[in-house]
Amino acid sequence: MRRLAVENLNGNGRIMTETKEYSATQKVQRIMYSIYRTLHKIALRIVTGILDLIVILWLSFYYMAEAFILMFIPLSLRTLKSLRGRTILVTGGAGGVGQELVTRLVKYKAKVIVWDVNEKAMAKLKEKVEQDGYKIHTYAVDLSDREMIYKYADIVKDEVGTVDILINNAGIVCGQPFLDIPDYMIEKTYKVNTLSCYWTAKAFLPTMIKHGSGHIVTIGSLTGLLGAHSCTDYSGSKYATIGFHESLWTELKTKKYSAINLTMVAPYFINTGMFEGCKPTYSPMLEPKVVAKRTILAIRREEFFCSVPASSLYILGLKNYLPTKLNWLLQYRVLRLPQAMKTMRKFQEPQAA
Numbered sequence: 001m002r003r004l005a006v007e008n009l010n011g012n013g014r015i016m017t018e019t020k021e022y023s024a025t026q027k028v029q030r031i032m033y034s035i036y037r038t039l040h041k042i043a044l045r046i047v048t049g050i051l052d053l054i055v056i057l058w059l060s061f062y063y064m065a066e067a068f069i070l071m072f073i074p075l076s077l078r079t080l081k082s083l084r085g086r087t088i089l090v091t092g093g094a095g096g097v098g099q100e101l102v103t104r105l106v107k108y109k110a111k112v113i114v115w116d117v118n119e120k121a122m123a124k125l126k127e128k129v130e131q132d133g134y135k136i137h138t139y140a141v142d143l144s145d146r147e148m149i150y151k152y153a154d155i156v157k158d159e160v161g162t163v164d165i166l167i168n169n170a171g172i173v174c175g176q177p178f179l180d181i182p183d184y185m186i187e188k189t190y191k192v193n194t195l196s197c198y199w200t201a202k203a204f205l206p207t208m209i210k211h212g213s214g215h216i217v218t219i220g221s222l223t224g225l226l227g228a229h230s231c232t233d234y235s236g237s238k239y240a241t242i243g244f245h246e247s248l249w250t251e252l253k254t255k256k257y258s259a260i261n262l263t264m265v266a267p268y269f270i271n272t273g274m275f276e277g278c279k280p281t282y283s284p285m286l287e288p289k290v291v292a293k294r295t296i297l298a299i300r301r302e303e304f305f306c307s308v309p310a311s312s313l314y315i316l317g318l319k320n321y322l323p324t325k326l327n328w329l330l331q332y333r334v335l336r337l338p339q340a341m342k343t344m345r346k347f348q349e350p351q352a353a
């Protein structure tokens with residue numbers, strides 16, 4: 001028999017020392033019991049690990065097969081989200097891609113709201129849409145101004161109603177080499193391209209959560225996947241939108257708000273005047289209507305990430321695997337992206353009224 005010291009705390013917090021005696025049989029029993037508990041825990045972990053692995057493998061196979069099969073199913077046979085009667089807000093909706101989105105969305109019988117800083121362009125668009133027999137709601141909103149965004153979000157809720165689909169499309173580009181970009185323009189680029197996405201989402205997401213449905217679309221850029229020459233501000237602001245989009249998605253998923261969809265659209269150069277003067281050699285600029293049509297399809301399919309053209313995602317992804325020197329060689333000698341940006345026009349402020 002052996003004496004074992006056991007230390008306890010009594011009510012006064014003073015250490016008391018007790019002694020307990022175990023027989024040899026009891027000691028063996030205790031050791032056997034602790035071995036049994038350890039083995040039991042290990043076995044349980046192995047079994048749950050194997051079950052987890054089976055479930056994950058099965059789901060991986062299922063999701064891959066689903067994605068593969070969906071690629072070959074014609075759109076006419078697929079269930080796409082209906083836009084009829086939905087209230088859709090398009091920021092920067094008076095120009096370029098935004099305008100194309102608006103003129104198409106009204107044809108789906110959606111209630112379309114346009115926010116833009118360019119009042120003249122917005123009035124012109126409203127007139128054109130009305131001539132075609134449709135109606136839009138326009139508001140002069142400067143997306144670089146957080147308070148204005150919040151103010152007009154309240155006005156929209158009162159005057160038009162709950163926003164079902166928010167399309168963060170407004171964007172600006174300065175297009176200057178890093179040291180030539182005025183400080184205020186760096187700030188403004190981030191305010192319009194990135195921060196406005198935070199403020200609009202903060203303004204409209206709570207109601208989407210309350211109603212258990214909604215959709216937030218962000219128009220990013222391929223420069224948000226590959227830093228481009230003369231785009232330190234623009235590329236940075238677009239990278240940030242991807243981080244915002246992916247991060248918010250994980251939060252919504254974790255909180256099981258699965259009925260709220262997020263879509264990121266990352267296009268190549270678009271022929272809207274934003275990158276006027278650029279001469280991309282890899283492939284000609286996209287037409288705004290192509291990007292608008294693809295964006296609407298991505299919304300209706302509830303896609304999470306959509307690059308335009310689709311192949312660009314795989315080409316740009318190579319940068320993660322190739323040696324940096326080869327990466328630069330391809331950018332400079334094959335895609336000739338830096339050369340394409342060198343001829344870009346100087347930045348002009350978006351016109352107000």
Ligand SMILES: NC(=O)c1ccc[n+]([C@@H]2O[C@H](COP(=O)([O-])OP(=O)(O)OC[C@H]3O[C@@H](n4cnc5c(N)ncnc54)[C@H](O)[C@@H]3O)[C@@H](O)[C@H]2O)c1
Pocket residue numbers: 091092093094095096097098115116117118121141142143144168169170171172192219220221222266267268269270271272273274275288350351
């Ligand atoms: N043009 C391209 O080559 C290209 C490529 C990839 C991604 N994109 C992105 O696509 C989106 C649309 O670009 P686009 O080519 O149609 O541009 P665009 O310049 O033709 O249109 C942008 C619209 O945003 C509005 N806008 C600008 N600043 C604003 C502000 N402070 N407040 C409110 N509205 C403001 C403008 O008035 C204009 O109507 C942008 O997010 C852009 O970054 C463009």
